[in-house]
Amino acid sequence: xxxxxxxxxxxxxxxxxxxxxxxxxxxxxxxxxxxxxxxxxxxxxxxxxxxxxxxxxxxxxxxxxxxxxxxxxxxxxxxxxxxxxxxxxxxxxxxxxxxxxxxxxxxxxxxxxxxxxxxxxxxxxxxxxxxxxxxxxxxxxxxxxxxxxxxxxxxxxxxxxxxxxxxxxxxxxxxxxxxxxxxxxxxxxxxxxxxxxxxxxxxxxxxxxxxxxxxxxxxxxxxxxxxxxxxxxxxxxxxxxxxxxxxxxxxxxxxxxxxxxxxxxxxxxxxxxxxxxxxxxxxxxxxxxxxxxxxxxxxxxxxxxxxxxxxxxxxxxxxxxxxxxxxxxxxxxxxxxxxxxxxxxxxxxxxxxxxxxxxxxxxxxxxxxxxxxxxxxxxxxxxxxxxxxxxxxxxxxxxxxxxxxxxxxxxxxxxxxxxxxxxxxxxxxxxxxxxxxxxxxxxxxxxxxxxxxxxxxxxxxxxxxxxxxxxxxxxxxxxxxxxxxxxxxxxxxxxxxxxxxxxxxxxxxxxxxxxxxxxxxxxxxxxx
Amino acid sequence: xxxxxxxxxxxxxxxxxxxxxxxxxxxxxxxxxxxxxxxxxxxxxxxxxxxxxxxxxxxxxxxxxxxxxxxxxxxxxxxxxxxxxxxxxxxxxxxxxxxxxxxxxxxxxxxxxxxxxxxxxxxxxxxxxxxxxxxxxxxxxxxxxxxxxxxxxxxxxxxxxxxxxxxxxxxxxxxxxxxxxxxxxxxxxxxxxxxxxxxxxxxxxxxxxxxxxxxxxxxxxxxxxxxxxxxxxxxxxxxxxxxxxxxxxxxxxxxxxxxxxxxxxxxxxxxxxxxxxxxxxxxxxxxxxxxxxxxxxxxxxxxxxxxxxxxxxxxxxxxxxxxxxxxxxxxxxxxxxxxxxxxxxxxxx
Numbered sequence: 001x002x003x004x005x006x007x008x009x010x011x012x013x014x015x016x017x018x019x020x021x022x023x024x025x026x027x028x029x030x031x032x033x034x035x036x037x038x039x040x041x042x043x044x045x046x047x048x049x050x051x052x053x054x055x056x057x058x059x060x061x062x063x064x065x066x067x068x069x070x071x072x073x074x075x076x077x078x079x080x081x082x083x084x085x086x087x088x089x090x091x092x093x094x095x096x097x098x099x100x101x102x103x104x105x106x107x108x109x110x111x112x113x114x115x116x117x118x119x120x121x122x123x124x125x126x127x128x129x130x131x132x133x134x135x136x137x138x139x140x141x142x143x144x145x146x147x148x149x150x151x152x153x154x155x156x157x158x159x160x161x162x163x164x165x166x167x168x169x170x171x172x173x174x175x176x177x178x179x180x181x182x183x184x185x186x187x188x189x190x191x192x193x194x195x196x197x198x199x200x201x202x203x204x205x206x207x208x209x210x211x212x213x214x215x216x217x218x219x220x221x222x223x224x225x226x227x228x229x230x231x232x233x234x235x236x237x238x239x240x241x242x243x244x245x246x247x248x249x250x251x252x253x254x255x256x257x258x259x260x261x262x263x264x265x266x267x268x269x270x271x272x273x274x275x276x277x278x279x280x281x282x283x284x285x286x287x288x289x290x291x292x293x294x295x296x297x298x299x300x301x302x303x304x305x306x307x308x309x310x311x312x313x314x315x316x317x318x319x320x321x322x323x324x325x326x327x328x329x330x331x332x333x334x335x336x337x338x339x340x341x342x343x344x345x346x347x348x349x350x351x352x353x354x355x356x357x358x359x360x361x362x363x364x365x366x367x368x369x370x371x372x373x374x375x376x377x378x379x380x381x382x383x384x385x386x387x388x389x390x391x392x393x394x395x396x397x398x399x400x401x402x403x404x405x406x407x408x409x410x411x412x413x414x415x416x417x418x419x420x421x422x423x424x425x426x427x428x429x430x431x432x433x434x435x436x437x438x439x440x441x442x443x444x445x446x447x448x449x450x451x452x453x454x455x456x457x458x459x460x461x462x463x464x465x466x467x468x469x470x471x472x473x474x475x476x477x478x479x480x481x482x483x484x485x486x487x488x489x490x491x492x493x494x495x496x497x498x499x500x501x502x503x504x505x506x507x508x509x510x511x512x513x514x515x516x517x518x519x520x521x522x523x524x525x526x527x528x
Numbered sequence: 529x530x531x532x533x534x535x536x537x538x539x540x541x542x543x544x545x546x547x548x549x550x551x552x553x554x555x556x557x558x559x560x561x562x563x564x565x566x567x568x569x570x571x572x573x574x575x576x577x578x579x580x581x582x583x584x585x586x587x588x589x590x591x592x593x594x595x596x597x598x599x600x601x602x603x604x605x606x607x608x609x610x611x612x613x614x615x616x617x618x619x620x621x622x623x624x625x626x627x628x629x630x631x632x633x634x635x636x637x638x639x640x641x642x643x644x645x646x647x648x649x650x651x652x653x654x655x656x657x658x659x660x661x662x663x664x665x666x667x668x669x670x671x672x673x674x675x676x677x678x679x680x681x682x683x684x685x686x687x688x689x690x691x692x693x694x695x696x697x698x699x700x701x702x703x704x705x706x707x708x709x710x711x712x713x714x715x716x717x718x719x720x721x722x723x724x725x726x727x728x729x730x731x732x733x734x735x736x737x738x739x740x741x742x743x744x745x746x747x748x749x750x751x752x753x754x755x756x757x758x759x760x761x762x763x764x765x766x767x768x769x770x771x772x773x774x775x776x777x778x779x780x781x782x783x784x785x786x787x788x789x790x791x792x793x794x795x796x797x798x799x800x801x802x803x804x805x806x807x808x809x810x811x812x813x814x815x816x817x818x819x820x821x822x823x824x825x826x827x828x829x830x831x832x833x834x835x836x837x838x839x840x841x842x843x844x845x846x847x848x849x850x851x852x853x854x855x856x857x858x859x860x861x862x863x864x865x866x867x868x869x870x871x872x873x874x875x876x877x
Contacts, residue, residue, distance in 0.1 A: 004780075005756065005780040006780065006782075024754065025754050025755070025756055026717070026719065026754075026786035026787075027756050027758050027780075027781045027784050027785065027786055027789070028754075028756045028780070030686055030687070030784055033686070033687075033688045034686075036688075037685070037688070176755060176756075177754075177755025178754060178755055178848075179752075179754065179755055179848035179849060179874070180750065180751065180752040180753070180754065180755060180757065180848070180849060181755075181848050181849065181850065181851065181852065181855070182755055182848040182874075183755065184848075184851075184852040184855065185846055185847070185848045185850070185852075185855050185873045185874075186873075187852070188852050188855045188856040188859065189856070189859045189871075190846040190855050190858065190859050190871055190872060190873040191871070191872060191873070192869050192870060192871060192872055193869070195863075196856060196859070201863075201869055210863075210864075214860065214863075214864040216864045216865075218863055218864065218867075219839070219840075219863070219867055219868060219869055221840070221869060222869055223840070223862075223868055223869030223870035223871060223872070224840075224843060224870045224872070225872050226845060226872040226873070226874075229843040229845070229870060229872070232843075237837075237840075237841060238841055238842075238843050238870075239833045239836075239837045239841040239842070240829060240830055240833040240834075240841065240842040240843070241842075241843050241844075241845070242830070242842070242843070242844045242845070242858075242862075243844075243845040244844075244845065244846050244847055244850060244854070244855075244858055245846070245847025245849050245850050246845050246846075246847045246873075246874055248845065251874060266829075266832075266833055267829035267830065267832070267833055269826055269829070269830075272802065273795075273801055273802060274795075274798075274800055274801060274802060275800070275802060275814075279814075280814075283806075283808065283814070284807065284808045284825065284829060285805070285806070285807050285808075285822055285825050285826050285829065286802065286805065286806040286807075286814060287805055287822060287826075288801075288802035288803055288804060288805060289802075291795070291796055291801075292749065292750070292752045292849075292851075293749070293762055293769060293793075293796050294796075295851065297851030297852060297853045297854065298851055298852045298853065299750050299752075299757060299851060299852065300757075300852060301750070301755055301756060301757025301780060302755040302756060302757065303757070303780060305757060305780070306852070307750045307757055307759065307779070308748075308749070308750070309749050309750050309851055310747050310748060310749045311747070312745075312747035312749065312762040312764050312769065313762070313764055313767055313768060313769055313796065313797075314767060316797075316801045316802075316803040317801075317802075317803025317804050318803060318804050318805075318819065319801070319802060319803055319804075320819070321854070322850050322851070322854035322857070322858075323851070323853050323854050323857050326854070326857040326858055326861050327857060328819075328823055329823060329826055329827065329861065330857075330860075330861050330865050332823055332824075332826075332827045333827055333830070333831070333865050333866075334865075335861075335864065335865045337860075342851065342853040345853040345856055345857060346852065346853055346856075348856075349852070349853075349856045367778075367779075368757070368779075422717060422786070422787065422788075423787065423788075425753050425754075425788060425792075429795070430792065430795040431788060431792050431795075433794055433795045433798045433800065434788075434791065434792040434793075434794050434795070435664055435794075436663065436664035436665045436718070436735075436791055436792075437718075437787065437788070437791070437792055439662070439663065439664060439712060440712065440718065
C-alpha cells in the first residue's frame with residue numbers, strides 16, 4: 001500500500017476494484033465503512049454484487065477478465081473531458097503519449113460492450129475518481145490473478161498518475177495483502193530474482209554485499225518461479241522440493257497436473273503445523289513447526305509496518321520454530337550460522353537492506369514501524385511517493401486488452417471465478433478446525449445467477465457437479481442475484497472439493513501469477 | 529472540521545478547547561471524573577445512560593456531557609452534591625434491571641455500585657427471557673444487560689450490519705439479535721465487536737465462559753488471518769490460549785477484530801497438530817522419528833539430489849504465514865548453503 005490503513009477513513013472517493021474487502025479484509029473494511037458513513041463516494045468494480053457493491057454510488061459489475069478495457073475507458077473519459085492533472089503529468093511522469101494513445105482506443109461504449117456495464121457508469125466513475133481531491137484506489141487478487149495481472153495493475157497506476165492521485169495522505173494506490181506476511185515474504189527475498197530488500201540477484205554489487213555478509217559465493221543465475229518449478233517437476237529438472245508452510249496441492253491451479261509433477265520428484269520436505277495434501281501424499285520428511293502463538297519474530301503488514309510477534313504458549317510435543325529447524329539443517333550442511341535467535345536474524349537482514357536499516361526490535365516494542373525507514377531516528381513512512389514518485393518520474397504504460405487464457409464456449413458455457421469468504425481462510429487448515437466457523441460455512445458451494453439456475457434446472461441448495469476441462473468438483477448451488485448471468489463464483493477453501501482442480505494453466509506472462517479468476521465450466525446435476 | 533478555539537469555564541477554571549469538543553472530552557482532559565456507561569470513544573455520542581450529566585449555567589436541568597459540545601462562554605460544573613444525588617439515583621435504577629452475570633467477566637456496574645455506595649436495589653425488575661442459540665461464539669446473559677445499546681450501536685455504526693436491535697419499551701425493553709433470531713440467522717458476521725463493547729458482561733464469549741478474565745495472562749502479538757496486521761492480545765491460562773482481545777487505540781485495527789481473528793484460535797491447540805518429525809518408510813507410510821533422524825534424512829536427501837543433479841534441481845517454497853526471520857533464513861539456506869536462487873513463495877500473487 002502506498003498509504004496507511006488508518007488513512008482510508010479520510011479518503012473522499014474510494015475506488016475498490018477486484019477486492020471483496022468486507023470478507024477478505026474485514027477490519028480494514030471498517031475504515032472504508034467509516035469513510036462511507038462520513039459521506040465518501042464509493043465506486044466498486046466487481047463481477048459480484050458484494051456488500052460494498054450493494055452500497056456503492058456506482059457498481060461496475062464487469063465480466064471477469066475485462067479490467068483493462070474498463071480502466072482504460074475511465075482514463076479515456078478523464079483525458080477527453082480534460083480532468084487530468086496537467087502539471088503532475090508534465091513534471092512528474094514519463095511515457096504519457098503511449099498511455100494517451102492506448103486509452104484513446106477505448107471510448108466507454110467500446111469498453112461497455114466487452115465489460116458488460118453501462119458506458120454512462122464508466123463516465124460517472126471516471127469523473128468521481130478524477131474530480132475528488134482525495135481519491136484512493138484499493139485492489140487485491142481480482143486484479144492480479146489474471147494472465148494480464150501486471151498490466152491490470154499498470155492501468156490503475158496510469159489512472160493515479162493521470163490525475164496526480166498519489167503521494168498524499170489518504171491518496172494513492174493500495175494493494176491489500178491477503179496473508180499476514182505476504183509483504184514481509186517479498187521484502188525478505190523469497191523471490192527467484194531478488195535478494196532481501198528488492199536487490200536484484202543478477203547485479204554483481206548486490207551479490208557482493210550478501211556474499212560478504214554470508215561468507216559464501218552466490219549464484220548469479222536467477223532462479224525459478226513457483227509456476228516454473230511446478231513445470232520443471234514434469235521435465236525432471238526439479239528433483240527435490242522443500243516447502244515451508246504451504247500446501248501446493250490445494251493452492252496451485254490445475255491440481256491434477258501438479259499432482260503428476262510431484263509424483264516425479266525424488267525428495268520432498270514439508271515443514272508445517274498440520275499434515276496437508278502435499279505432505280500426506282508426497283513428503284519424504286515432515287518437520288513439525290510452531291505456529292505464530294508459539295514463537296517470536298516479526299510480520300510486515302499491508303501498510304509496510306513491521307510488527308512484533310510474540311510467543312504466548314508452548315508448542316505441541318517436540319515441534320520447533322521454523323527458524324530453528326532451518327538453522328539446524330544449515331549447520332548440518334556445513335554452514336556457520338548464528339544461533340536461532342529471531343532478533344539476531346532480523347538485525348542481520350536489516351543491516352543488509354537500506355530501506356529497513358532503521359527498524360530494530362527495540363524500536364517496535366510498542367508500535368510497529370513502516371518502511372522505508374533508513375536510519376535509527378527515522379519515524380517510518382506513513383505514505384509513499386510524497387512530492388514525487390520515488391523513482392523520480394512515474395511511468396505511464398500503454399496497455400491493451402488481453403483476453404483470459406480460457407473463455408466460455410459452447411462446451412463449457414459459464415465463466416467461473418474464485419475467491420475467499422469471511423468465514424474461512426485459504427486452504428482452511430486452520431478455520432475448518434473452528435467448529436463455530438464451520439457452523440456458518442460447512443462445505444463447498446457455488447453461486448449461480450437466478451436466470452442460469454432456472455435454465456439449468458438447478459435450485460437453491462441442490463448438489464451440482466462443476467466441470468472444467470481439467471476436472472470436476474461437487475458444490476451446493478447458491479442461487480443469488482449477486483452475479484450476472486453467465487458468471488459463477490466458488491470459494492477456494494474446501495479440501496473435499498478443491499476449486500483448483502478446475503482452474504487452468506493461464507499465467508501472467510511477466511510474473512507467472514496463475515489466472516485463478518477465470519475458468520470455463522459447465523454444470524451437471526447429480527442423477528441427470 | 530473547524531479548528532477554532534472555544535473558551536469556557538469548567539469547575540471554576542477557564543479552559544480552551546477546539547470547537548466541536550464534547551464536555552465529556554473536556555472534563556477528561558482536565559482529569560474531572562465523570563462516570564459513563566453507554567459511552568464508547570469509537571461510537572457516536574449517545575446520551576442514553578445519563579450518568580455523565582453535568583450542570584450548565586442557564587440550563588433548566590443537567591445535560592449529558594457526552595452529547596453536549598463546549599461553546600463560547602459556557603459555565604459548567606462536573607461535580608456537585610446535587611449531581612452526585614441525581615447520578616446515584618440513575619445508577620440505582622440501572623441496578624434494578626441488572627443481575628450480575630457469573631463467570632468472571634469485568635462488569636462496569638460493580639464499579640458504579642461501589643462509587644455510589646449502593647446496596648441491593650430497592651426494587652428488582654422481573655427476570656427477562658433467557659437467550660439461547662447454538663452459535664458457538666457469542667453468548668448473551670439477558671439479565672445482565674442494562675440497555676446501554678453499545679452493542680447495537682457498534683453493530684450499526686462500525687460493522688454496519690445491523691444485526692442487533694433494541695426492541696420494546698419500558699420494562700419490556702430488550703436488546704436482541706434481529707427479530708429475536710439466532711445470531712447465525714441474522715446479518716451478524718460473528719465479529720464479536722458487541723462482546724468487546726459490552727460494559728456489563730451480558731454479551732460474552734462462549735469459548736471463554738467461566739474463565740476469570742483477571743486470572744489470564746496476555747501476550748501482545750499480531751493476527752495471522754489476512755494482511756491487515758491486527759494487533760491482538762492472546763489471553764492465556766495454564767499454558768493455553770483461551771481468548772483473543774484487542775485494545776482500543778492500538779495497531780491498524782484500533783481494537784476491532786473479525787470473526788476469524790477473535791474466535792478461530794482453536795487450531796493452536798488442535799489434536800491434529802504435528803508434534804513429532806515423520807519420515808516415509810519403505811512401506812510408503814509416514815513414521816515418527818527423532819529430530820536427529822529427520823535432520824539426517826533431510827541432509828542426505830538434499831545432498832544426494834544436489835550431487836547428482838546440481839543445486840538448481842532443488843526448489844524452495846516459503847509461506848507468507850511465517851515470520852520475516854523464518855523466511856529470511858529459508859532463502860538464505862537456498863542461496864548460500866544449497867547454492868540456488870530457486871526460492872519463491874505464495875506471495876507471488
